[in-house]
Amino acid sequence: MIQKREAQDLPSALNQLHELKAQFQGKTPAVFLDYDGCLTPIVQRPEMAILSDEMRTALHELAAVTKVAVVSGRDRKNVEDLVKLDNLYFAGSHGFDITGPGGMASEPGGAKAALPALDKADGILQEKLQHVAGSLVERKRYAIAVHFRNVAEDQVQEVRKAVDEVLDAMPELKIGYGKKIYELKPNIDWHKGKAVMWLMQELGLNDDNYIPLYIGDDITDEDAFAELQGQGIGILVGEHDDQTAATYRLESVEEVRVFLQDLTDTIKQKSNG
Numbered sequence: 001m002i003q004k005r006e007a008q009d010l011p012s013a014l015n016q017l018h019e020l021k022a023q024f025q026g027k028t029p030a031v032f033l034d035y036d037g038c039l040t041p042i043v044q045r046p047e048m049a050i051l052s053d054e055m056r057t058a059l060h061e062l063a064a065v066t067k068v069a070v071v072s073g074r075d076r077k078n079v080e081d082l083v084k085l086d087n088l089y090f091a092g093s094h095g096f097d098i099t100g101p102g103g104m105a106s107e108p109g110g111a112k113a114a115l116p117a118l119d120k121a122d123g124i125l126q127e128k129l130q131h132v133a134g135s136l137v138e139r140k141r142y143a144i145a146v147h148f149r150n151v152a153e154d155q156v157q158e159v160r161k162a163v164d165e166v167l168d169a170m171p172e173l174k175i176g177y178g179k180k181i182y183e184l185k186p187n188i189d190w191h192k193g194k195a196v197m198w199l200m201q202e203l204g205l206n207d208d209n210y211i212p213l214y215i216g217d218d219i220t221d222e223d224a225f226a227e228l229q230g231q232g233i234g235i236l237v238g239e240h241d242d243q244t245a246a247t248y249r250l251e252s253v254e255e256v257r258v259f260l261q262d263l264t265d266t267i268k269q270k271s272n273g
């Protein structure tokens with residue numbers, strides 16, 4: 001059974017570094033990272049979430065010593081363009097669309113059949129919401145995020161109504177939640193947690209040498225935290241509206257960067273004997 005706790009009750013990954021690393025049991029962590037709210041702070045609009053040079057350097061150095069994947073709700077190509085590193089793996093649209101070094105490319109969740117429904121839903125939502133000031137319909141290959149961060153509070157219900165109307169007419173799609181967004185996703189049992197386990201298998205990491213470690217900040221990251229309970233480490237950044245299946249926490253994007261740098265040093269020391 002999945003154990004859940006309040007975010008505030010989790011120990012800090014930085015304050016409890018020694019205890020956290022003891023859980024590696026001599027294995028190397030394979031590192032899976034969310035993008036928004038984890039590698040970049042949450043900002044008013046998606047295109048404003050720019051990766052800092054310092055975080056890019058931390059990711060590049062970590063990927064030189066272990067496997068690193070960004071597992072995002074964003075469109076895969078979009079998050080690749082934001083990160084701009086070719087030694088990482090990228091899982092976009094919540095894990096439906098995966099690429100990696102050496103031309104690796106796969107769509108393991110089997111979402112292709114949902115593309116016509118996503119195209120249709122995108123068109124309907126663009127039209128229905130064009131008069132709702134501040135709303136934004138963000139199309140990803142295998143998901144649509146309907147943003148209401150910049151919508152007046154008394155109009156958010158209108159956004160939700162439009163989303164529900166589309167979903168009622170399209171059984172191929174289901175709703176997902178995030179920070180000030182409603183998401184329309186393929187109605188398939190696939191999520192970030194399954195994408196992480198798929199990558200572990202595909203990259204040959206399911207052995208005594210590697211342990212999965214996942215860092216994320218949002219509701220969709222809970223699928224990964226739940227999947228890793230008992231077989232890996234989940235770290236929540238900040239908090240969201242619900243309890244969490246993560247076992248440690250970090251307070252901010254800056255703490256994520258410091259933690260990643262420490263991981264790189266730890267892995268380097270281990271390989272130097």
Ligand SMILES: O=P(O)(O)OC[C@H]1O[C@H](O[C@H]2O[C@H](CO)[C@@H](O)[C@H](O)[C@H]2O)[C@H](O)[C@@H](O)[C@@H]1O
Binds near residue numbers: 034042047074149181
């Ligand atoms: O899984 P992630 O990489 O964390 O992606 C989740 C969603 O992130 C983006 O939206 C969120 O970040 C925006 C920029 O900070 C913010 O304005 C928005 O309110 C947040 O929900 C992205 O735009 C979505 O497509 C992702 O699903």
